[in-house]
Amino acid sequence: MDNERQILEDADRRAxxxxxxxxxxxxxxxxxxxxxxAAFNGPLPEQGRPAAEVLRQLDELGSPATTASNGGRYFGFVIGATLPAAAAAERLALAWDQCASSFDNSPTADRIEKVAARWVLESLGLPAGSAVGFGTSATACTLASLSAARRALLARKGWDFDGDGLIGAPEVRVVVSANVHITVKKALRILGFGMNRLLVAPTDEFGRIDPASLPPLDDMTVLCLQAGEVNTGEFDPFSELIPRARAAGAWVHVDGAFGLWVRASSHAHLASGVEQADSWTCDSHKWLNTPYDGAMAICRDAEALSIAMNSDAAYASASRDAQKNLTLEFSRRARGIPVWAALASLGRDGLASMIDRHMRQAEHLAGRLRAAGYQVLNRVVLNQVLVRADSDEETIAIRSAAQASGEVWFGPTLWQGRPAFRLSVSSWRTTDADIEHLATLLAGLKGTAC
Incomplete structure (x- = not known):
């Protein structure tokens, strides 16, 4: 057996x-x-290799082919670099190797994740006492939230979802934005809400639901709203929409994967009224800058989430707020620990300062690109800059040239049926100099990439 200490020290050195x-x-x-x-694409070895050799191959072949999403010049997919405290906490938690399902599995994980949950609610200005399940992604957490929503609406009608399932059950209607994120659609599809049966709310020029065109709501409706439209960064008008939904008895779920973090900044007014919703999803691996595979399902009615996600067994019962009873995972790692570490290291002021800085950088970047002759297609209210060149062909060529340069990276998108590219500012490592480098590179490509 390989020397455990030596291989871990080697891994630390390489990392x-x-x-x-x-x-x-x-x-x-x-x-x-x-x-x-391609060197990884070999047959399963008949005999195992030394751990040091395995690690060496991972580093020497794997490391050069990674994207530097942990750096300051990665502007794709709203991926934040991992804060040092969060990265260190993740390494220590890995050494602990806890199954963080309940207190009995790991008292440390249970207590730290409970504190992290409270801090998240305080940071986002969401109702105290809400359940917070630390899951893998916005997709998984949306699945959990919408499961709780459907079950709760059916229970109000006296329907036993757990016992009788959906056959013969009253229909639960779902209203989504015309700009609904694909992860919400995926969760709905998995849950059996047919895509052809969704009610689609038209949006305005900024990608927000138009209240005047909102489909009718009732007490068997789930209304899905957005905090941070994926292209424009815009917010649905919560203060107008949510009271209407509540008056009708509908359940309101908010997809706030990255935009919900604006509540922790000096620009919290952008998401005013979002606290009136029933459930929310939010990623920590985006704007909080924790390691990837970290998100949150938040539910005002803590019991609704805990009953929907309950996984108690005769050999493994736990409290209502145990993480195994708030998330899809029974066996899980403590994703809330790096969340706790990030919030502990930043504090309220540091978190607000980081978000405010990114928003300022996005606004400055937009100004530089307009001056260079680009069309900035959004109002840049958050950290997203949606850009197009003079033609579709030039837009695609510039994006491809920038990606090929190796100096920056951002991805493609479509806006109103035409190609564009989206620049997301969300990494704690991104400096003003990095923004200037990106702006200068794109200005140089304008008119030359075709």
């Missing part, structure tokens, strides 16, 4: 070398580095 090299790393790997990954 630190990787982090030290982030400023000089291509943001997207070279074709040669990607091609070298």
């Amino acid at each position: 630190l070398a990787y982090v030290d090299g982030i400023p000089d790393r291509r943001v997207f790997p070279s074709p040669e580095a990607v091609q070298a990954l």
